[in-house]
Amino acid sequence: MEEGQALMELTRETTMRTRSRRNYRWDRYKYYYLLLLPAMVYFLVFQYAPMFGIVIAFKEYRIVDGIFGSPWAGLKWFERLFSAQDFWIALRNTLIISCYKLLFVFPVPIVLALFLNEIWNVRFKRWIQTIIYFPHFVSWVILAGILHALFSSSTGILSAIGISVSPMMQPEMFRGMLVATEIWKEAGWGTVIYLAAIAGINPELYEAAKIDGASRWQEMFRITLPSIGGTILILLILKMGHILNAGFDQIFVLYHALVYQVADILDTYVYRVGLSMGRFPLAAAAGLFKSAVSLVLILLTNTIVRRMGGSGLW
Template identity: 65%
Template structure:
């Protein structure tokens, strides 16, 4: 008797859920239509290409395709890990990504905090436009600008009688990469943090001012704690991509003089894997990057939650 009642309750719940789903879909159908192009993009360009992971375990031939190429197991991973150049590229990738994380991640936070304190709206918008504009330029354009600016023959270095360009010096090239990316992307991060600050309740500031808090205390005890969830989420995502040091930037700027300090995993794979037709080798290196990135993402999210903050999930 009890089992029959339980089944009846379950069937009643299913009947209630079905109309509610249809009602919800009809209510938000235009939002789903707007979502459709983005969904198709991710399916076609992000999820379907995951089938290419199989190439990392095959001796892939273009003429045979994925289904006719012979399986070789972990052969390409052994070749990858036995290559001394791979470890040099991995070291460079970690170092460059670490420098960018340490210096470039806090930069937009500091700039957003300073812009948030500006009362003059016109000046604030002008500064935002100036720092945000480089984000819309490709590294091809910016690379040409930087090469011209820091040329020892025609650039600003000639004014100071400097005979070596930082783009040609292994001792300064990594710092130049970090600084140029900060210049290009600091505006994008600033906009994100300013949007988070716009959602802070103004009454919190008013109450703190009545208690005698100065501007520094308002920033430390209201602004930063309020935008901390945004900071944490962006930090988790940045940590998960630590093996992605920025292929387009480095590929545009590096040269044989700085290979020893600038050859990262992406450029190493492109040069040896794709230009030489070693597609299985390139897939193995790419899969290695993805697995390490996923593990770092999971670890960082776990660590953040252990510290009491809200993670991605």
């Protein structure tokens, strides 16, 4: 009897302590929770609520019947998707373009951040940052107009040097144009995260390296780069999760019929099939396939990073 009362008393005390801790956390962080609320509402409304539309991929969807009123079709649309030649061409182009961007675009912000960190003149450093950040705020629509004007074989700079065929019209050069324009537009903005990580490095490490006689290059490769290695790995994991996002905005405003075979990606395929042709279930099936592959890739990359000794995302 006494043991039962002692156990009940202990449980009551534990409950009171838990409530007290919760009340303390709420009183201390309630304004932070309020600041977080708009972001949570945004994700619930625009990210999670639309997931109910995934069921379209498994139905004979008709607009008049609605999503839940349309009859089930099983895996019919996935069978049609995987048997369509255009889908496999779009998947191949997506992987090739994403791999190009991963190899050639991903390292550029790291290199830029390392060199910007070595600039001691603050005014000059800010001037350089402004120049390389600016293209990020130029929309792809405007940039496409500029590129078409510059590389026009009749009125652009190519006509002035005697080139009669624009590289934007040649399938073998179009992917290179995508990579080059992506670097020009986004590489500077990508340095923001790396510069923030560099700013958190302990200055005493550099002071100790100078005392030991280390050069600027040695400080860069022995201190700066290893210190931001965790940030690089996290961004690499996130990049792998978006490997099937080859850049819809960029490609949609730049590609045309002459380069469809090398530039049509999954996003443009979904847009063309879903919105232009009105085949919503097939487009939903393609989108679901893309999301499933992205999830597998991000889980796989995170596991590899963890086994290699990195921290990973979780």
